[in-house]
Amino acid sequence: MRSLFARHEFVLLGVIVLELLLFHFLGRRFFDGSNVSNIFRHSVEIGLLALAMTPVILTGGIDLSVGSMMGLCAVCFGMLVKEAGMSPLVAGILSVGIGTLGGGLNAFLIARMKLPPLIVTLGTFSLFRGLAEALTEGSKSYSGFSKSFLALGNSDLAGIPMQLWIFLPVAVGIGLLVHRTTIGRSFRAIGYSPEGSRYAGIPVERNLSLAYILAGAVAGLAAVIFVARLGEARANAGIGYELLAITAVVLGGTSIFGGSGTVCGTFLGYLAVAILNNGLKRITAYDIFERPISSVSNEMSGMLTGLLLLVALAAVPVGKAISARRSRSKT
Numbered sequence: 001m002r003s004l005f006a007r008h009e010f011v012l013l014g015v016i017v018l019e020l021l022l023f024h025f026l027g028r029r030f031f032d033g034s035n036v037s038n039i040f041r042h043s044v045e046i047g048l049l050a051l052a053m054t055p056v057i058l059t060g061g062i063d064l065s066v067g068s069m070m071g072l073c074a075v076c077f078g079m080l081v082k083e084a085g086m087s088p089l090v091a092g093i094l095s096v097g098i099g100t101l102g103g104g105l106n107a108f109l110i111a112r113m114k115l116p117p118l119i120v121t122l123g124t125f126s127l128f129r130g131l132a133e134a135l136t137e138g139s140k141s142y143s144g145f146s147k148s149f150l151a152l153g154n155s156d157l158a159g160i161p162m163q164l165w166i167f168l169p170v171a172v173g174i175g176l177l178v179h180r181t182t183i184g185r186s187f188r189a190i191g192y193s194p195e196g197s198r199y200a201g202i203p204v205e206r207n208l209s210l211a212y213i214l215a216g217a218v219a220g221l222a223a224v225i226f227v228a229r230l231g232e233a234r235a236n237a238g239i240g241y242e243l244l245a246i247t248a249v250v251l252g253g254t255s256i257f258g259g260s261g262t263v264c265g266t267f268l269g270y271l272a273v274a275i276l277n278n279g280l281k282r283i284t285a286y287d288i289f290e291r292p293i294s295s296v297s298n299e300m301s302g303m304l305t306g307l308l309l310l311v312a313l314a315a316v317p318v319g320k321a322i323s324a325r326r327s328r329s330k331t
Helices: 002-006 008-026 033-041 044-058 066-082 088-112 117-135 147-154 162-180 182-192 194-199 204-230 241-251 263-281 293-330
Strands: none
Touching: 008 263, 033 044, 033 162, 033 263, 044 066, 044 162, 044 182, 044 204, 044 241, 044 263, 066 088, 066 117, 066 204, 066 241, 088 117, 088 204, 147 162, 147 204, 162 182, 162 204, 162 263, 182 194, 182 204, 194 204, 241 263, 241 293, 263 293
């Protein structure tokens, strides 16, 4: 029981419960059915990116390009539908394929060329966003999509937002991949020691490539859902989403150095960020700096998310220091 309460996921679950109680008492109609749906409806893209980022970070890598890839895939989707006359289904499949190719570029440079993931994805971060801006000439956007496609981002099925019917299978699939397959377990081994993994017979380059290709494919899927929700495909889609996704993963207990972490923890980290972003918008009866909290919710959300992230990062060395002290006191 003591080890259960000490688990990072259990502590994070307590943070989520605290958020729910806080926004219930301070916010306006926070637990209304429509608002609960909006928590997921407006954040599923971040959740998808966080899930896909988990295998990448488990390997000790990072992918700063997923937000820019979202923007590029969103623009490509709009062009395929409005200029090439394709159906949203075919255009969506091709957009996921474009994301897969972008992830493949990252995979080739990182796994095959042995370049640092931070530098590579920082470069493709600018490359993908620049391509999206070039395709739209900096200001062009695509709209006027069919009602059946827009229903994907704005309707419910059995009282559940349509996006969740896509998000949940992806979450289960990535969870099974990470925790129930040999490839998934190899992600942790690579994060602990790439060279040791090679000596153990693990195909490091292949499995490392898979993590980045998966991240690109999921970014393409998130782009399609984003366009369906907003009804518009534009180059600035996904700006800042890569940082929110990384925050959710690290907040969920995945080590930024690789080797340890769970998909369940990432899901809880995503929930904590999504609830925080939504809940602050519901607080209208209280002011801060002589302004309603709801009017500065974006700024406060960024600050509080950063604070949560710093606390989560600091908890690791603090926990190790406490454990080491206890072991010394026993001896």
